Amino acid sequence: MRYSLVIFDLDGTLADSFPWFLRVVNDIARKYGFKSIASGDIEPLRRAGTREILQRLDVPFWKLPAIARHTRALKRAQLERIPLFPGTDAMLRSLSGAGLTLAMVSSDNEENARRQLGASAAHFTHFSCGASLLGKGAKFRSIVRRAGVAPAQTISIGDEVRDIEAARAAGIACGAVAWGYAAPEALAAHAPDLMFKEMKDVERLIGSDAR
Secondary structure (H helix, E strand, O other): OOOOEEEEOOEOOOEOOHHHHHHHHHHHHHHHOOOOOOHHHHHHHHOOOHHHHHHHOOOOHHHHHHHHHHHHHHHHHOHHHOOEOOOHHHHHHHHHHOOOEEEEEEOOOHHHHHHHHHHHHHHOOEEEEOOOOOOHHHHHHHHHHHHOOOHHHEEEEEOOHHHHHHHHHHOOEEEEEOOOOOOHHHHHOOOOOEEEOOHHHHHHHHHHHHO
């Protein structure tokens, strides 16, 4: 299947933000009154879905918007500590050069996303940011409409189970990367359309098909 539109997640997919997140999450937990994460909790949480993670940490759903705003502000002040994964710009340049339309759907805001991407932001035609933790499906549908591309010609690429679930809800294909927040086996259990073990696999499995 030749895809015309590729929708990327940012954190854990293009930006190596998981180490930063682990440094700040317990400060956020103390501020908003949910459970801290011990070192032994990390791998089990990487194998859990989003709702299960929230339940395990006793995060009240009504606090999620405030937590998201606070986390975005923290990230904005510390973006220099969060690099893109090696090979990100080359991969994006290759896909764009092959004629694919690239879009960004992120829980972060657009300002942070563009600053995080730096010069790589120029490869993207569409941004739809500020998605709620469980609300990416609507963002995916909006991007598909704006791009004027059929859902069958669209694939999203992310690093969490919620990305797979949102893509399915939006009627588009889903790809999962093995280097992000969720454990690869947790992603594979949800049978994404494509799994990417390395950054170069994105270009190999999607970009080459567009040529």
